[in-house]
Amino acid sequence: NHTVKGVPGFDLRNQTEILTLNDSYSTFFYGNETLRIIDNYHNSNQDKPLSLYVPFQAIHGPLEAPPYAINENNITNNSYRLSLAGMATVLDQSMGIIFDKLQNEYKEIWDNLFFWLGGDNGAPSNNHANSNYPLRGQKFTLWEGGVRHGSFVGGGLLNENRRGAE
DSSP states (O other), X not given: OEEXXXXXXXXXXXXXXXXXXXXXXXXXXXHHHHHHHHHHHHTSOOOSOOOOOOOOOOSOSSOOOOHHHHHHOOOOSOHHHHHHHHHHHHHHHHHHHHHHIIIXXXXXXXXXXXXXXXXSSOOOOTXXXXXXXXXXXXXXXXXXXXXXXXXXXXXXXXOGGGOOOO
16 A cells, blocks of 8 residues: 555556555455456456466454454454454455356366465464464464464365365
């Protein structure tokens, strides 16, 4: 997020003009931009492979989520934890929309897809919203809780014997 010539914008390095999103929630923006790229790829000649790097900012500080997502997660009185749960809800919904489109509308792309969802570090635990349990440590430490995170792979290119069951 930065300002150029007095205009606030987001530098996405996608050869577009500076975007003004008027306080849009970034998870929605990244999800919609991903869908736009997939649609454009589907409508092109597809003679080159598609490679996407989608750096969702969720789940990350500042802990902010749309009110509907926070309200869906009435699980605690901890406002930090509620915001974190709301962020996870919106990320899950955005990823679900992308995967639904690929699996149902663009099966030929899904069948040739390998995706990896991962994070960049362990969570901070100073606000009691996050936990790296059973790992020791947190973000900014060299303990496993600071450098390890959840990750999973999927897509049509993943061998059947490597896929989990629902």
